[in-house]
Amino acid sequence: MSVAGKRILLGVTGSISAYKSALLVRLLVKAGAEVQVVMTESAQMFITPLTLATLSKRPVLSAFVTSQHDRPGDSSWNNHVELGLWADAIVIAPASAHTLARCATGFCDDLLSAVYLSARCPVFFAPAMDVDMYHHPTTVENLRRLESFGNHIIRAEYGELASGLVGEGRLAEPEAIIQTLDAFWTGSRDQHLLAGKHVLITAGPTQESIDPVRYISNHSTGKMGYAIARAFAKAGAGVTLVSGPTALNLPAPGIRRVDVRSAQEMFEATQVAFADADIVVLSAAVADYTPAYPADRKIKKKEAVFSLELTQTIDIAATLGAQKRPGQLLMGFALETDNERENALKKLHVKNLDWIVLNSLRDLGAGFGHDTNKITVIDKEEQAHEFALKSKDEVAQDLVSLVLKSL
Structure with a gap:
């Protein structure tokens, strides 16, 4: 697979679909990719960092410098610039409506948004939210803005949602996300x-x-x-x-x-x-x-x-x-x-x-x-x-x- 040997920074945000990130990490590692997980604070309400750290074989990152005493080497200090340069691709999956809005407008109030703004590699957003949120004009506009910046959108899928409603908004399946990455690197020659x-x-x-x-x-x-x-x-x-x-x-x-x-x-x-x-x-x-x-x-x-x-x-x-x-x-x-x-x-x-x-x-x-x-x-x-x-x-x-x- 084309993801073999690639360094993937996986951003996990606050969505019920965060449970799928465990399978995504597992499949990426199995395909030969190096995976570094960065979680938002709200994502940790849906899936534990320990689960993703175990699967990725790397500590999960989630914090900025928390005080003036934090320094490189401390567990709480993470260099967003180095992370942005390290990755061959950033995949934000699930990408909540909040994270889409933050990235589309340049807000930088957590590690993941700082890494996104520092990235020089391709960035893939895989949105996940309820159907009305997904089709709301602000979400549609934020997705359009992100795509106009050169980012890649892995469209939400149609199906039954956590709310019980049926429609678009489901996170793309992990296999489909990996296929998108494969197609990107395979097609990059063309x-x-x-x-x-x-x-x-x-x-x-x-x-x-x-x-x-x-x-x-x-x-x-x-x-x-x-x-x-x-x-x-x-x-x-x-x-x-x-x-x-x-x-x-x-x-x-x-x-x-x-x-x-x-x-x-x-x-x-x-x-x-x-x-x-x-x-x-x-x-x-x-x-x-x-x-x-x-x-x-x-x-x-x-x-x-x-x-x-x-x-x-x-x-x-x-x-x-x-x-x-x-x-x-x-x-x-x-x-x-x-x-x-x-x-x-x-x-x-x-x-x-x-x-x-x-x-x-x-x-x-x-x-x-x-x-x-x-x-x-x-x-x-x-x-x-x-x-x-x-x-x-x-x-x-x-x-x-x-x-x-x-x-």
Whole structure:
């Protein structure tokens, strides 16, 4: 594993998820990493320093100089500058809402925040909190600020929380955190290989108006497309993201996002960016049909049966495939429920794509709304690359790797 031989400073903060830090330390040590744990005072209410010291084989650090008599060598004295220089990576897991706010605004009132401000290495934040705290505008903004500073966010997972609520906010599993670190160091060799390349990505659903109040849409959240945009940006590419309506924030600093609503608007936006694009990834769930005659006023409920005449929307993938110039790479998506491979191959060839990314609603954890996906990528020679169920960020990295290999 790529974490072997790395020096990891693990920051543990006050969250019920702190119990997972024991397994994270154990897995990191087992993978060959050196681990130094730094705990906040509140973290010690959830898990004892002795547990993490035993697993890491190092004393757990948690205090600043506590009096003028403390000196280097005393157990209570810790040099945050040396710790910041020692680490190959800092991983703050769990990162509470309080710690995120402290680091995002530069507050420095404990050892962990001082180490963070002194660090010259990559820093990874793995947030953990209740769903409403995670989606609160202040937390969203703090995560955005931290990412804009060049830090890495390991997104919270969806599931049942300690409060009994169900939603996003669960700490990423220790295995997923280690996979993120592995992917970072494995991918660091390729970090700038797409510099100078322009990538056009479509993401999210479209909305087709029936009247000023109602529309036809689908269950796409845009998570997959936004993860792809983030992965290409991290690989050094210039990214234009044409996005249908989503609740997602900009995936990474520097990405140019164009917001659209309808299939026609998405087509027009992609046409503008297509000519200069080296790589095109069409991951949006575009409506196949749109109302032929949308009403300009709200349609009132009268008849027991109501008919709506629909007309086909323009096929963005087929249109761009017909316009594709030599050297331009085009990747499409196919979400299928029946005859998956047969339908995907048909789209691949008819639309002149270089790859088709197939996922099936039959696969648990794949498709709309999930933080995970399970894909099979088929190239124009009909060679299939099958991938296991992974987080959408990891799936996005797999797609970037395929593009890099083809280049």
